[in-house]
Amino acid sequence: MxxxxxxxxxxxxxxxxxxxxxxxxxxxxxxxxxxxxxxxxxxxxxxxxxxxxxxxxxxxxxxxxxxxxxxxxxxxxxxxxxxxxxxxxxxxxxxxxxxxxxxxxxxxxxxxxxLVLAIRVLGAAKVGFSSPYLGEINDQAAAFLADEGIATVARADIGRELGNYGQGELTPDEIFALAMRVNVPEVEAIVLSCTDMRSVETVDRIEAATGKPVVTSxxxxxxxxxxxxxxxxxxxxxxxxxxxx
CATH class of the missing domain: 3.40.50.12500 (Rossmann fold)
Structure with a gap:
């Protein structure tokens, strides 16, 4: 049945x-x-x-x-x-x-x-963190992860102020480029943080390009x-x- x-x-x-x-x-x-x-x-x-x-x-x-x-x-x-x-x-x-x-x-x-659970399950201790947030929120995100024993060794934001609709309007190509900016050798997993960012559509593409696991919100x-x-x-x-x- x-x-x-x-x-x-x-x-x-x-x-x-x-x-x-x-x-x-x-x-x-x-x-x-x-x-x-x-x-x-x-x-x-x-x-x-x-x-x-x-x-x-x-x-x-x-x-x-x-x-x-x-x-x-x-x-x-x-x-x-x-x-x-x-x-x-x-x-x-x-x-x-x-x-x-x-x-x-x-x-x-x-x-x-x-996000924390997923990073731990993957066994990653060092991450690259990409988001559409303002820099102050990225600082707080890195501190949040550090409190959970996860080091942010590379970080990238979109480089401009985005309004409440702007985050959701980023294209998958822009998000892929954002992720690639944190693909430095010591990064063990790439984190794409924001529930309104079209990251899910880019996961397989980023993993194929970097050979590293990707975690999105x-x-x-x-x-x-x-x-x-x-x-x-x-x-x-x-x-x-x-x-x-």
Whole structure:
């Protein structure tokens, strides 16, 4: 008998201007799961998403958001903004995951926590970190990873200020070029951080060009979900990371 393709309900919390997390997660949807999205707000749509704005999003009251997503009786809830907790630190990220889990009654996974898990599973201690963030957030991201025992030995950003829609408008070719800028010899894995960046589409291309594993925010969340629930590799999931399931 075929398993119910919608037996496992997965809630995904998405920043309200993010247009790429949902298609990425749907592309990598694990078999037996249905996906249910709820938007996150409490940031200025017209402002450049700097450290203060992302920290505000991470600290926002999501009580109503969790009440609504809990209506589907989820087995898991994914918190789909990496920089919202990178700006606060690893302890904050773990606490937020615990709060989401307690309030939703579900397995709770954050984008930043999933990046750390994926890097560790790959056995990488030194990473190249690429993102569309402002430099201050990249500084905080490197400190976050350092607290988790992961050294950022190369770093690249897009080189210009991007608004809340600009991150999602980067092309796969631009993201590939961004990743290649951190491909220095000592890097053991390449990290592409941001749930609104079209990184999933570039994973196989970057791995073929560099011979190194690639970890993206959205890919890492799906990997963490599969690992937590004992699910097999989804047909659409790219990268060497999923060989570790």
């Amino acid at each position: 075929t398993a119910d393709p919608r037996a496992i309900k997965v809630g995904v919390l998405v920043p309200y201007t993010n247009t790429n997390l949902e298609p990425d997660i749907m592309l990598m949807r694990p078999e037996g799961c249905s996906l249910h999205f709820e938007r996150l707000g409490d940031y200025d749509i017209d402002a450049i998403p700097g450290s203060d704005q992302m920290a505000r999003l991470g600290a926002a009251d999501i009580t109503e958001t969790l009440r609504l997503i809990s209506g589907i009786r989820p087995r898991a809830v994914l918190y789909g903004c990496t920089s919202a907790t990178l700006t606060h630190g690893a302890g904050f990220d773990r606490e937020l995951a615990a709060q989401i889990g307690a309030r939703s009654g579900a397995v709770s996974l954050t984008a930043a926590g999933s 959205n890919q890492a969340m799906v990997f963490a979900l599969c690992r937590a629930l004992g699910l097999p590799r989804p047909p659409g999931a790219p990268g060497r990371l999923f060989e570790r399931l």
